[in-house]
Amino acid sequence: MASLEDQIREEAMKLGFVACGFCDADATVPEAGAGLFDFLAEGRHGEMSWLEGRKEQRAAPKGLWPNCKSVIALAMSYAPDEDPRALAGQGDVGRISVYAQGKDYHDVVKKKLKALARWLVAETDCELKVFVDTAPVMEKPLSAAAGIGWQGKHTNLLSRTHGNWLFLGVIYTTLELEADAPASEHCGSCTACIDACPTGAITSPHRIDARACISYLTIELHGPIPHQYREQIGNRIYGCDDCLAACPWNSFAETAQRHAKFLPREELRAPKLADLLALDDAAFRAKFSGSPIKRIGRNRMVRNCLIAAGNSGDAGLRVHVQPHVADPDPVVAEAARWALDKL
Structure with missing residues (x-):
């Protein structure tokens, strides 16, 4: 019989996610929290005061929810079918970032996360919480710790299979899931x-x-x-x-897996x-x-x-x-x- 982790992955793929991984709530890159504190102390966050206000909760899963034992990291692709830089220099039109040209990803990804959460609760009777970009959660370091990609030099999550056109979702759970190996970096000397x-x-x-x-x-x-x-x-x-479009790994991005609403x-x-x-x-x-x-x-x-x-x-x-x-x-x-x- 398939392991619970494999069952979760299978269910996630059915819902339109292209990657799914697991990490322990205690084993998530502690340097990410330290990096956050440095970022804030140096004022590099500008007017984003919401980062400062809940920094302790953001720095580690248990800072937000002490009962959390495992993290499920998921990614959904929005890889474009053309180079978004093609409109550069066309003065009569405006350029809108690829991620914002379709439906609001917060709504789309959260709906799918909630569907996965309902299935998981029915299967295991666990407790969990779902997050998409609006809570004090460090989705990118968690996703790297769960092995679904690494943070490129632009700090965005990067996958050898899907490039860097990825929306991330995270589930905190009381389940003790087997952790995946953290992702290794493959940027090399590329800048x-x-x-x-x-x-x-x-x-x-x-x-x-x-x-x-x-x-x-x-x-x-x-x-x-x-x-x-x-x-x-x-x-x-x-x-x-521009920094996303420049990444050579995007040549491997599977645009066919992009969710229709994106x-x-x-x-x-x-x-x-x-x-x-x-x-x-x-x-x-x-x-x-x-x-x-x-x-x-x-x-x-x-x-x-x-x-x-x-x-x-x-x-x-x-x-x-x-x-x-x-x-x-x-x-x-x-x-x-x-x-x-x-x-």
């Missing part, structure tokens, strides 16, 4: 991800300063985008895929900046319903589009930028003035 970063946010292997990262600047940062990064942002209006909505592949700049709050909410983009709100999206418009070199966008000079949000108004000066 493709570091070299690809437009703003130099990857300051050295496995070390990121979020304050310079375009994903942070366009998604997490509420205020004005610092002037020293604006030109490097180009036409990126939500996130950045397929891009056609209108988000290459949205026109002029159309996005015309959005009011209601139109923004309607357009991005069911998308992770919705959480940044209309003002931040318009701010980002104004920066992209300023970088476009397209004088035809001036007419779409001009009305935002009088925007009641001072951050939006300042971005509009900057864009007009650039154009």
Whole structure:
């Protein structure tokens, strides 16, 4: 009869996960917690105060749930079918990170995790908790400890089979599961991800300063985008895929296993900046319903589009930028003035 671990893996594959591994709650890379504390102490987290607020719980599974004995790490692929860098330099459109072009991964992955959890409770009567990116859980170090991949020099999880286009989910459980061997690293001397970063946010292997990262600047940062990064942002209006897209291991990614709900909505592949700049709050909410983009709100999206418009070199966008000079949000108004000066 198949072991419980093999049964869990089989059930996970049925649900659309491409990788599943196990590690002990006590045996998870202690240096990951130390790295988190250093990251916070140096202020590299910027405005992400939620990282600071629950750092002790995030540093180790038992810090969040003392009853946890094992961790089940799972991954779901969202590998794109084309190079997301192909839109670079197309000034009239905005670039949206691959992960945000389809359905909100939080909802999709959590639904599948809950289905796996219901099956596991029915089989074993265990206690468990499921997590997808919104709780104080270090999904990437846990996944590496569970053997489903290693953290590349860009700090994202990387698999020899699936590349680095992976959404991660974690289950904490009271079951004592047999741990898998931790993943070994296979980056070698490659620095493709570091070299690809437009703003130099990857300051050295496995070390990121979020304050310079375009994903942070366009998604997490509420205020004005610092002037020293604006030109490097180009036409990126939500996130950045450059370090992920540069990884050579993506040539092995199995795009056929991508979950159907992560397929891009056609209108988000290459949205026109002029159309996005015309959005009011209601139109923004309607357009991005069911998308992770919705959480940044209309003002931040318009701010980002104004920066992209300023970088476009397209004088035809001036007419779409001009009305935002009088925007009641001072951050939006300042971005509009900057864009007009650039154009």
